[in-house]
Structures are given as C-alpha cells and as structure tokens.
Amino acid sequence: MKPWLCAFVLLQACSMAPKYERLDAPVPSNYSTPATPVALKGDGPRTNDDDLKNWKQHFTDPGMQRFIDAVLENNKELKIAALRVEELRALYRIQRSEQLPSLGANGSLTRGKQFDYFAGAPVTSSIYDARVQLMAFELDFFGRVKSLSDAALNRYLGTEVAHRSVLISLVAQAASAYIAEISLGQQEKLALETLASREDTLKIDNSRFNKGISNALELKTSEMLVGTSRASVAEVRRQREINRNNLRILAGRFDFTPEESTLLVDTIRFPDLQSGVPSELLARRPDILSAEFALKAENANIGAARAAFFPSISLTSHIGSTSTDLDDLFKGSTETWSFIPTINIPIFYGGRNIANLDAANVRKNVAVLQYEQAIQNAFREVRDALVGHQLIDEQVAAQKSVRDADAERARLAKSRYDRGVAGYLEYLDAQRSQFDSDLTYLKLHELRLSNDIALYRALGGGWDGTQGH
Template sequence: MSPLRTLTVAIAASLASACTMIPEYQRPVAPVPANFPNAPQAAEATPADAIAWRDYFADAQLRDVIALALANNRDLRVAALNIEQARAQYRIQRADLFPTIGATGEQTAQRLPGDLSGSGDADVFRQYSATVGFSAYELDFFGRIRSLNAQALELYFGTEEARRSAQISLVAEVASIWMTLAYDRERLALARNTYESRLKSHDLIRRSSEAGAVSALDVHQSQQLLQSARADVARFSSFVAQDENALALVVGAPVPADLLPDTLTDTVSAVAELPAGVPSEVLTRRPDVLQAERSLRAANASIGAARAAFFPSISLTAAAGTASSTLDGLFGGGSGTWNFIPLIRIPIFEAGRLQASLDVAEVQRDINVAFYEKTIQTAFREVADALADRATLAERLDARRQQVEATQAAFRLAEARYKGGVDSFLGLLDAQRSLYLAEQELIFVRLADATNRVALYKVLGGGWQ
C-alpha cells in the first residue's frame, strides 16, 4: 500500500470511528416540590411557553410597543450578536477535526566557501520547491478534539437560550413599564380632577366666609386639601415623565405618542388563566434553565477532553509537490517529491498536570450542577410567588371596588350634611380624603393585577416566541 493511500485510510478511520470519553450525561433531578402552591386547575389550557406574546397581550398599543422594542433594544441586539460569536467559535473548534491543507512555494539559497564546496571555489546552491500538504494534523482516536467540539456546540446552544431568555425579560419589562406609565397617568388624571373639584369647593367656601356664613377654619382646612391635591399633580407629573423616559430607554427608540396609554386597561391579557403545570416539566422548558443545562453539558464534555489527554496523541505531517535546483526545472519530469511524517506523543511524566486538569473539569461540572439546581429553585420560587399573588388579587380588587363605592356614598352624605348645617366641614374633609385615597388604592390594585399577569406569563416561560 502506498504511503498516500495509507494516509487517506488513517484519516478516514479517524473521522468515522473516533470515540469520546465524555461521561454519560444525566439531567439532575429538580430539587423542588412536585407541585406549585396555589396553582389553579387549568390542565387543558395552553402552556405559557407555547403562547406567542402577540397572542397573549390584548392591547394593540402594547403589542406595537413590544414589537418596537424587539427591533431596537440594544441588550437584545447584544444577545443576538453573542449567538453569532458563539457560532463562529464553534466553527473554529469544529475545523480542528479536519486537516488544514495549504500550498507553499519556497526557494532556498546557500553559499558554501571553497574549502567546503569540494571544487575549491566558493559556490552558491539553490533549490526551488512547490508543495501541497498539511502539518501536525491530530488523529482523534480518543476523542479529545471531538469532546472540545461538543463543548463548543453546547456553549453555542446556550447563547441561543440566553437570547430567548433576554427576549422574555424584555417583553415583560416593556409591558410592566408601559402599564406603570398608564398607572401614573391615571393617578395624574385623578389628582387633576381632584384639584379642580377642590378648587371650586375652596372658592365657594371662601366666598361664604367673606359673607360670614362659615368660619375661617373651614377656609384654611379647604386650602389644606387644595394644596395637597396640587402637590400630587406635580408629583405624578414627574412620575409620568420618568416612566416615559424609562420606556424609551428599554424600547431603544422614541415611542410615538399614539402608542402611549392614557389609562390602565383591565384587559391586559387575552388569556383568562395560565396553567402552572408540573414544576419538573414547566421549569425545565424555561430558557434560563435550559441555558444552565447547556453549560452543564459543556462542562461534562470538557471532562472527555481532559480524560483523552492521558492517552497517546498521533499527529501527521504530509506534503507532495515538486523540487528542483533551477526554477525552470521545477515542473520538469522526475522532479516530484513528497514527505510523510507521523508523530506519536505518549505522556509519561507530567508532574500531575493531566490529573489536575481532569480534577478541574470534574469540579467545574459539579459547580454547574449546583448552578443548574439553584436556577430551578429560583424559577420555582418566582412561579410560586406569582401564583400566591394571583390567588388573592381577585378578592383584593373586589374589596377595593366596594370600598370606593362605600366612600363615594359616604362623601355624598357628608357633603349633604355639611350643606345642611348638620355637620362641620371637618366631616366633609375626612370624607374627601378617604375617597381620594380609596380611588388611588383601587388604581394600585388594578396595576398589581395587570403586572401579575405579565409576571406569571414571564416566569412560566412565555414571551420568547
């Protein structure tokens, strides 16, 4: 068998049948309870991670703002570029599985003095060569390169999951800021209406005081309420401006005015209820958990590379071409040349370096196991917290609505009694304060309900589609 054919057979065998020493991967058992607390019974509903964000959010303005953010947000853009970088790194690592073939052209000139040339005269010897071949190509019999290739592949897949996780966080953040802006705008509108109402009431009381119908104390108490509402208008105006700035930052571009909310909508979600499902099934589909698992798989693959380093490595250098002492004879008949240099390296004494490298790889794998388990535990808590909040929100909303109705009735009664001269202005003052606070609390609970729906959608893995 010719040397070239032997070389071809060796390379083919290396690529086709090389084994690896990567330990068998086993997904760690999720260290969380078997069921979520306070989970609703909605087994037939579509899981959150299977619902596209366009189908989940009911408000068309909010959907347009989210789309704008997905197109312009810089953090998401960085996550996408990280995928491209990891893909290129994987391609670089994968290239080591194949020989690097290159062509070279070379001229060698050497002058020999007369006492060394044999003829007694100084002479110049020249050699020209042109070859095609490869150098130091490692035959991956023990899977070292394949293990490193598997590690790079898992890291690449991990960046894909990181981008999905970043998109979920972005969608939830945009929705939360958008709804916070609606909440502050609604509070600002309430404060303005309250200020205008109190201004009219204050003018009426002041004129009554000038006519001697009411005391100066009523005027001062009315002034106190008026200025309190005025301060709230200024404070909420600042909150609205800050919310608009925060929304523009997370979107990554100016948000058109027609996409900004005026009031807090009660129909944020187009889905009535999200099923919590079984933790071991739901949480392991979350992109951040999948990213942690990809890192664990990559660490597991690196153990195979560390194990393979204990065994002999075989590398080949080969080239074929033509050589001549003259340039015009370089491609003449009989000028063909080739070389084939197999090299085997057997580790004998490394002063513990190889074992230490293996220990590092195994410890890193154990670290990734712990990180994976912690990621699942964190995800479980996020879902449990969102479900706990969801379980009481309906009752809180109903209680706040009834409270507003009751305080409105109390205010109307206190106003009638004051105008009828039955009670002092102090009773009407307390009724006005109570109504204003009750209306603010109702708006806050409505915000809590809306943001909880977004949070539950996020922690159950929705939003990446």
Template sequence: MSEYRANIAAGRAGALVTEAALAGAGRSAQQPAGRLAAGGARLPLRGLLVALATTLLGACSMIPVFERPAAPVPASFPQAQPSAAPAVAPPADTIAWRDYFADERLRNVIALALDNNRDLRVAALNIERARAQYGIQRADLFPSIAVNGGQNAQRVPGDLSMSGDSTVSRQYSANLGFASYELDFFGRVRSLEEQALQTYLGTEEARRSAQISLVAEVANAWLRLAADRERLALARGTQQTRQESLDLVRRSFELGAVSALDVHQAETLLQSARADAARFETVVAQDQNALAQLVGAGVPATLLPDGLEQAVATVAELPAGVPSEVLTRRPDIVQAERALLAANASIGAARAAFFPRITLTATAGTASSSLDGLFDGGSGAWSFVPQLRLPIFEAGRLQASLDLAEIQRDINVAQYEKAIQSAFREVADALAERATVTERIDARRKQLAATQNTLKLSDARYRGGVDSYLSLLDAQRSLYAAELELIGVRLIEATNRVELYKALGGGWQ
C-alpha cells in the same frame, strides 16, 4: 481513579502498536524526487487514507454519560389551583407574545423593542460570536490543507567548500499537504468540539431568555405608564374639584356662613392635590423615558396607553394548575443545562489527555534546483511524517486538569439546581399574589363605594349644619386615597399576569 489508570495503561499499550504501524508507514517518509512520477506516492497516500478511516471508525469518547440532575423542587406549585380545562389550555411557553397581549398598541411597542433594544442586540451578537468559535473548534476535526511554495537559497564561502570557491545553491518547491493533523483516537478533539457546540447552543437560550425578560419589562413599563397616567388624571380632576370647593367656601366665608378655619382647611386640601398632580406629571415623564430606553427608540404618542382600565383588559389570563416540570423548558434553565453539558464534555477532553496523541504531517509536490525545472518530469517529491506523543511524566498536570474539569462540572450542577429553584420561586410568588389579588380588588372597590357614600352623607350633613367642615374634608381625603389604592391594586393584577407569563417561560417566540 483506578478505572482511569486502567484506561491509561490500555491506551499506552495500544499506542505502542500504533507507533509500530506508523513507523512502518513512515520508513520511506523522505523519498527521492523521481519516485512520485513512478507511483512512489501511493504508499503514504494509502497509509494516510487507512489512518483517517481508522480515526473515524475507531475513535472513542471519554465524555461521561450525562444524567440530568433531579429537580430539587416539589412536583407542583403551592397555591396553584387546578385548571378548569387543563387539556385545552396551552402551556405559557407555547403562547407567542403577540397572542398573549391583545392590545395592538402594546404589541407594536414590544415589536419596536425587539428590533431596537441594545441588550437584546448584544445577546444576538453573542450567538454569532459563539457560532464562530464553534466553527473554529469544529475545524480541528479536519486537516488544514494548504499549498506552499518557496525558494531556499544558500551561499557557502570558499574556505568551507570542497573546491575552495564560494558556491550558491538554490532549491525551489511547490507542495500541497497538511501539517500536525491529530488523529482523534480517544475523542479529545471531539470532546472540545462538543463543549464548543453546547456553549453555542447555550447562547441561543440566553438570547431567548433575554427576549422573555425584555417582553415582560416592556409590558410592565407600558402598564405602569397607564396606571400613572390614570393617577395623574385623578389628581388633576381632584385638584379642579377642590378648587371649586375652595371657591365655594370663600364665598360662604365672605357671607359670614363659615369660619376662616374652613377656608384654610379647604386650601390645605387643594394644595395637597396640586402637589400630587405635579408629582404624577414627573412620574409619567419618567415612565415614558424608561419605556423609551427599553424600546431603544422614541415611542410614538399613538402607541401610549390612555389609562389602566383599557390596558388591563389587554393582558390574557393564564391557567394556574401547571406542574413544576414545565420549568425545565424555560430558556434560562435550558441554558444552565447546556453549560452542564459543556462542562461534561470538558471532562472527556481532560480524560483523553492521558492517552497518546498522534499527529500527521504530509505533503506532495515538486522540487527542483531551478525554477524552470520545477514541473519537469522526475521532479515530484513527497513527505509523510507521523508523530506520537505519549505523556509519561507531567508532574500531576493532567490529573489536576481532570480534577478541575470534574469540579467545574459539579459547580454547574449546583448552578443548574439553583436556576430551577429560582424559577420555581418566581412562579410560586406570582401564584401567591394571584391567589389574593382578586379578593384585594373586590375589597378596594367596595371600600371605594363606601367612601363615596360617606362623602355624600358628610356633604349633606355639612350643608345641613350637623357636622363641621373637617368631617367633609376627611371624607374627601378618604375617597381620593381609596381611588389611588384601587388603581394600584389593579396595576398589581395586570403586572401579575405578565410576571406569571414570564416565570412560566412565555415570550420567547
């Protein structure tokens, strides 16, 4: 803090010199009207240009030197296998979503979502709002020049006038100039402008992050719909097969070949498949509603997936061997860094508040007691009013503002580090699932093949009278469950590719 105190003392000493110079320039601030036509306005105009040039050349910045915090994560992801061709495979954040998703139907659905999704629209409007706010803040770097014209009329009663008669005086004026323009010697206005700029740039990163999330959500919703449609088709096919089996058992019961227990067991199995079919019909309808909400409009039936088998092939494979430093390119990480830069700039504004503030007000125009004489020769008038504000006693307000800005900067540092840690975990979780999903799919496929063989053997043994119908029902249930589990793990594989693409920052372009 002693450094700040020394800067404050130096700034106050410099302010005294500046104040003396401004006082010399402003001694003739109110000149008679006739001086403008005779060239009297050149002195304040020259002084004004010198002051503005001094501002541009001598303004200093109080913003601390920015140093990006070190990423509090390992240099490589756990369970990430080295890529076979690391120099050839492009990073995920450089792959456009149209190139990553191969199915034309899915690409069209994503395009509809990008055009109609309300959350993404709000994110885009936030950019426009931040751009407007930045334009407002940036305008403070320049003087606000305006033309003013007016009339001043005053009546003096007779008992207050020297002549004893009431009088009415009028004054007309037309001026061009600016008021309260701050000479930014110590960078306060520029620090605020930098803060607004970083906030604006951060909203652009927020929109990109929202687009990444939207692309991933639409793709996952589309894949879930494909999987649930396949589950529905499986349930309906199983229901039809079990209905045929029940009819066969009933005919056998009528012939006395089986017992009533076999009929009831077959009926139980049929109703279970019927309930699953009804449940999956509801799930498919809900999936379509969720997809329509994400898209922001109705999705044509021609763009809906037929099944998961075709949908999985549309999601590209990503190399796993990537360093964790790629996370710094993720839009949400860049947004957190922009917020940190904005907080850093606010420290500069808080530091500059300790130093003097110099503002200028200048006008030039004409003035006359009559409207028709407003533009006659000798009616010129000008004014030049420099002002200096030097903080002496603020009851700790300025120091508290600086402390607040520094604390906010520290908060943003912690948020930036947390954003990196969260992104690292997302990638690590996706890689952890990816490391075992291939083995899970292989196990489920072999399990399905084994249950199919078990069903064939159970059916043959039942028809041969070796086993009871209960063994055949168990084999049918096991086959149906194995088929559902295979669909589920294939969906996990597809959504894992989408989640890894999202976690690595892909989908914003």
C-alpha cells in the same frame, strides 16, 4: 470497508466524557404544596403552547403590540445578546474544525550565494519549492478534540437560548412599562380632577370666611388639601416621566413618544394561563435550558481532561516538488514527500493533568448546583405569580367595595354638610378617603396586570421552545 479504516473511524468516535443524564428536578411535583396555605388554581393541564410561544396572541392590544415590536427591533440589550450568539457560533465552528485535517498549499523561492568547495568559487543558486501539506492532524483516539467540540457546541446552544431569555424579559418589561404608562395617565387624571375640585372648594371656603360664615380652621384645612393635591399631581407626573424614560430606553430611542391610549387598567384583561406541572418548565424556560447546556459543556470538558492522561498521536505530511529551475518544477524527478507521525506520551507534568481533571469536576459540580438553582428559581417565580394572581384578584374585589362605599360616603357627607347637619372636617375627610380609595384601586389593577405579565414570563412565554435544536 477495510478493517483498518473501520478501526480508525471507531477510535475517532471514542469519548471519555461521563454519560450525561438529566437530573431530577429539585422541586415538588405541583405548585400547591401541603406546607403552603394557598390552594392554587393554576395546577393542571398547561395552557396551549400556541398561546405561550407567540406573545401577540397574549398581548392583543394594537398599541401595545406596536410598542413591543419597536422594542424588539431597536433594543440594545437584545442586539448585544444576538451578537453574543454569533460570537459563540463562530467559536464553535473554530473548535469543530480541529476534528478535520488541515490542508495547506505553499510555494517558495530560495536564492542565495555560497562558496562551492569543489568549484573553488562562490556560486549563486535558486531553489523553487511547491507543496501541499497536512499540518499536525491529531488522531482523536481518546476523544479529547471531540469533547472540546461538544463543550463548544453546548456553550453556543446555551448562548442561543439565553438570547431568547433576553427576548422574553424584554417582552415582559415592555408590556409592564406600557401598562404603567396607562395607569399613571389615569392616576394623573384623577389627581388633576381632585385638585380642581379642591380648588373650587377653596374658593367657596375663602368666600365664606370673608363673609364670616366659616372660621380660619376650615379655610386653612382647605388650603392644606389644595397643597396636598398639587404635591400628588407633581409626584404622579414625576413617576410618569421616569416611566416614559424607561419606555424610551426599552425602545432604544430617546425621541420615542408613547401613543395616547384609550385603555383603562380596570378594563384590561389578559388570557388566563394554566401553569401545568413543574417538570414542563424544564423544556420551556430558556434560562433552565441555558443552565443545562452549561452543565453539558462542563461534562464534556471532563472528557477532555481525562483524555490528557493518554498518548496523543498527530500526523504531519506533505507532497510537492523542488527544483533549481522553475521550468523543471513538477517534473517527475523533482517530486518530494514526507510522512511524519508523532506520538506524545505524558510521563511527568508536575500534577498538571490531575489538577485539570479536578478543576473540571469542580466546575461540573458548580454547574449542577446552578442548574438546580435555575429550576428552583423558576418554580418560585411561577408559584409567586400564581399566588399573586389569586390573592390580588381578591384584593381588587375588596378594594372595589371600599371604593364604592367611599364614593357613597363622600356623596352623603357633602349632602349632610350642605344641609348643615355634618361638620366641615367630616366632609373633607370623606373627600380625602375617596381619593385614596380611587388611587389604591387603580394601583391594584396595575399590580394585577403586572403580575399576569410576570406569570406569562415565568412560564417561558414569548418564544417557541421547539425551534433551533
């Protein structure tokens, strides 16, 4: 290769952007810290990547899978994120094209009439012109165009992983909404069974009152409990309809009807997940990767701002043919060409270049803080989910004991009341406590499952972090 061509290639490869080095993660080395009293069981080797990147291996219920598939196919938010990726890809291609020469071809006919002083009369003439031209190609000696192209590339890659972040969130939201539908269905069934039982009790109490066996206080207490049960049924149905509207929005169709499921929230179990170490989140969480790409883009913009202080050289050239007769066009005597190198030397711009560089440095510092903030938020989300996973299990176990004890207490209270040993208020209080215990037990199981879904999302589950780069 000729020496001048080698120099040209080397100069084109120059960049004045600072060398990018990944920052240290501003979080502890593990999720269990001396400052926190809960010793977490999630620390240690992380779950196999295959269990995280394919959500169908984690959410195995066919009904839930069909619903999540419908969400991913029709959800408007996901479609907007995908279109945003296409937009940034096109913008990157536009910016990248500036690193290559732009060639164009054009032809023209100029016909006019003007006075010929030599002939002493007006003359009508035609000029035919055809040319291929190089249009203002900048020789990127100081890396300005390359830095702008690198910035556009990183913005595009950041948008691509942001699209995956939307996908992960949608999978988690869909799974949570599906679990809520199952839980609310069980709560509605419990409320209806309680209402039916209390209505039966009210009929008995009304008969006893009419016969003079019981007093008005017992009757009004029974009526109050029936009214309370009806209010509970209405409240659960309201919550269920709101959740179904959420299901429809996620699925992108208001005519969507959720499938009837035979699952029970107290029997559903998701595969256990191990969190690994916090540093693994840097390669797994798309929101962290997106923040890092934004930081790389701002780092490249500094290179473009620095290059503005140095001269820029651009080339404009053309080769073609000009003739007064179309038949003579492209003959040897009609050849035309030009070669116009232009150098632009910044001398005085009123401090604009310095201000641009200062702004680029500030934007990079902001991007650094946003990147660190994304890491810390991810750490907090994982740790919150790990704490919840451990302590909610303890709550569920404790509430199961409460529920079993309340069921036995209600049975004993009814037996005592039937034998005339216990008062009516004791019997009603045992019934009310049993309903509250059963309802709390169902809600805790829903909370347990929602927390496990949050842990799956916090660990970056639902996408393959090795794809696309």
